[in-house]
Amino acid sequence: MLIFLCSITKVEKCCFNCGMKKIIPCLLFALVINTTSIVAQDNSSSYSTAVGVKFYPGSISVKKSIDGNKYVEGLAAFWNKGFRATALLELHNDFNNAPGLRWHYGAGAHLGFYNSKNYNGSTLIGIDGVLGLDYKINGAPLNISLDWQPSFEFGRGPGFEGWGGLGIRYTF
Numbered sequence: 424m425l426i427f428l429c430s431i432t433k434v435e436k437c438c439f440n441c442g443m444k445k446i447i448p449c450l451l452f453a454l455v456i457n458t459t460s461i462v463a464q465d466n467s468s469s470y471s472t473a474v475g476v477k478f479y480p481g482s483i484s485v486k487k488s489i490d491g492n493k494y495v496e497g498l499a500a501f502w503n504k505g506f507r508a509t510a511l512l513e514l515h516n517d518f519n520n521a522p523g524l525r526w527h528y529g530a531g532a533h534l535g536f537y538n539s540k541n542y543n544g545s546t547l548i549g550i551d552g553v554l555g556l557d558y559k560i561n562g563a564p565l566n567i568s569l570d571w572q573p574s575f576e577f578g579r580g581p582g583f584e585g586w587g588g589l590g591i592r593y594t595f
Contacts, residue, residue, distance in 0.1 A: 470559055473566045475592030482509075484590050486566075492516065494527070496553075505537030511553050511572075523559045528552075533574060549576035555587070559594060566592040 473486040482500035489495055498509040511531035518524050535547045555570020568590035575583050 470564075470566060470594035473592035473594045475566070475590060477568075477588040477590040479586055479588045482507075482588075484592060486513075486592060492525075494529075496529075496531075498533075505535060507533055507535035509533040509551055509574075511551060513553060515557060523561050525557045526555070527557050527570070528554045533576075535576070545578070547576045547578050549574050564594045566590070566594045568592075 471488045473484075475484055476482070477484040477498060480500050480502050482498040484496060484498055486494055486496045492515045494513045494515060496509075496511045496513055498507075498511070500507045500509070509531060510533075511529050513527045513529035515525040515527045518526065530553070531551045533549050533551055535545075535549075537545050537547065551572060551574040553570050553572045555568055555572075557566065557568045557570075559566045569587070570590070571585065571587040573583065573585045
């Protein structure tokens with residue numbers, strides 16, 4: 424865990440110095456540091472922490488096991504001249520006869536800061552749900568997820584949105 428926290432600090436410094444347009448190279452930098460720092464790696468079909476990307480709307484994803492089948496997922500999305508941070512509490516459940524494959528559901532909240540023509544410097548808050556599939560590749564430090572993440576934004580936001588995403592994460 425200490426290695427992970429040190430790497431996140433290096434990512435923050437890297438991203439602060441090089442700008443948010445280079446966030447993916449900074450994330451890859453942290454993954455390389457973690458890969459070279461971890462001596463013994465768990466390649467089973469479960470994981471305690473996963474870091475990667477989630478496509479649509481395009482965000483950085485960090486997922487952490489907090490108690491058996493309970494996970495906390497943090498998402499940081501950059502789009503529409505703004506930033507949105509989301510935190511989700513997820514409950515994972517196994518499928519019979521499908522090692523590594525789980526289905527999950529949960530809820531959370533988000534906070535967004537936008538400076539586009541439509542929002543004009545708005546700060547928006549909302550609630551989120553999540554329902555999806557999560558697969559940890561046995562023998563490899565990779566996790567793939569596919570989920571639906573409906574949300575409702577309060578205030579001048581768009582109201583209900585029903586997007587989802589494909590997540591690819593490095594596990595440790």
